[in-house]
Amino acid sequence: MRISARVDYAVRAAVELAAVAPESLTSDRIAQAQGIPARFLQAILGDLQHARLVTSQRGREGGYRLALPASEVSIARVMRVEQGFLAEVHGQRPEDVEYPGAAAPLAHVWVAAREAYRRVLENVTLADVVAGTMPPQVAEMIELESAWRSFSTAEQD
Numbered sequence: 491m492r493i494s495a496r497v498d499y500a501v502r503a504a505v506e507l508a509a510v511a512p513e514s515l516t517s518d519r520i521a522q523a524q525g526i527p528a529r530f531l532q533a534i535l536g537d538l539q540h541a542r543l544v545t546s547q548r549g550r551e552g553g554y555r556l557a558l559p560a561s562e563v564s565i566a567r568v569m570r571v572e573q574g575f576l577a578e579v580h581g582q583r584p585e586d587v588e589y590p591g592a593a594a595p596l597a598h599v600w601v602a603a604r605e606a607y608r609r610v611l612e613n614v615t616l617a618d619v620v621a622g623t624m625p626p627q628v629a630e631m632i633e634l635e636s637a638w639r640s641f642s643t644a645e646q647d
Contacts (some may be wrong), residue, residue, distance in 0.1 A: 508560035508616035514553035
């Protein structure tokens with residue numbers, strides 16, 4: 491699993507806005523609170539605004555705020571704004587991948603892996619993160635000792 495800096499920053503900015511909802515925050519306050527480069531954050535907030543997840547208001551009382559209740563915005567939804575599909579193989583959706591010969595069933599593995607990824611990211615909302623409570627199936631995974639363990643280079647995720 492790889493999460494780009496841009497995706498990480500977008501999710502963190504959205505969580506910061508969820509924490510003050512329905513109030514707004516300036517981009518400078520978000521950048522300072524999350525340690526995100528201000529110029530980079532401006533572009534990300536523009537993307538989130540274009541996707542209608544965030545609204546902005548100018549003026550003394552201005553800033554950015556969530557356009558929807560935090561309980562209605564999944565982590566996956568924010569991620570898709572910055573990266574498109576949650577999972578892809580060489581730029582294709584897993585269900586569109588075809589391999590010859592013995593590797594043919596490998597496409598099924600990619601589809602299953604995407605579904606596992608979705609089960610977490612689609613079910614955790616910004617409100618869940620702010621509250622520090624996760625849906626039961628995600629909480630169960632967090633409690634697994636293996637979830638917190640790194641593997642050797644040969645076995646690494």
